[in-house]
Amino acid sequence: MKIIHTLFLISLIGLSLTSTAQNTGKRVELGEKHNVTSSINGKTYELIIQVPNSYSADTSKYYPVVYFCDGYYDFPLFTSIYGHLIYDKRITECFLVGFSYPGEGIDYGPLRFHDYLPSYSEERNFGGGAAEYLKIVKEDFIKYMETNFRVDDSWRALGGNSAGGMFCLYSLLTEPNLFNALMAIGPAAEWDNKWIFKYEEEFAKANSILDVSLFMTGGEKEFPWNPNYLNSIKEFDRILQSRAYTNFRYKFKVLDNASHAGSKPEGYTRGMQFIFEPLLNK
DSSP, X not given: OHHHHHHHHHHHHHHHHHHHHHTOOOOOOOSEEEEEEOTTTOOEEEEEEEOOTTTTXXXXXXXXXXXXXXXXXXXXXXXXHHHHHHHTTSSOOOEEEEEEOOSSSOOHHXXXXXXXXXXXXXXXXXXXXXXXXXXXXXIIIHHHHXXXXXXXXXXXXXXXXXXXXXXHHHHHHHOTTTOSEXXXXXXOTTHHHHHHHHHHHHHHHHOSBOOOEEEEEEETTSOTTOHHHHXXXXXXXXXXXXXXXXXXXXXXXXXXXXXXXXXXXXXXXXXXXXXXXXXXXX
């Protein structure tokens, strides 16, 4: 019995040691987190940055930048898509820069709704901060990147989904020369009684040239209980198609059987391929 008891204790110790060894793995972290204090409102924001693979090896090279909304959610997705497209030679090397907020345990919802949506909705009691946030992107985020990294300031892109997609459309019509290309994946075109439709109409009255690439999508099953969401995206697409803006490079696609958040992998993959075509063909 003593021998059996001793063997039992040894087996328990062995299991304990095995269990400990199996739980000593290190957490995988993607990108670099940089805090940026805004010159516009004094608040501190966070940029999550992926540096191109060849950045250290070739110190004479400058790289384009793809900025995107919701970095706290979508940075792993973007880095995965980036790696696949680099392997397939469908894009050039570039910086990835996700917009975020510093701190732990943050409720990102109210922050993103305020910063990405251009009008305040009395019905929903949020939105309206996009004008200030676009200034922050221009004056603080872009300048931070161009000051601290070897960034090609002749080409930059912006991507976003949902409220972030609306922010892309707002940026397109507010600062049409700020980004060379934009990806609006499932944008909230129905927001605030189709606010963006009236905004685009005013833009069209004053502008016939739109020297930008835009890739826009809608998921076939964006919100099945709210068909107006996808219908508004389709309607906005028809308006953009009808304008025939000079130099406007534009593509729209309804993603088969795709839901709202689930449309992001295909949407951003197709979007990255589309916006990088001019750089690959140089």
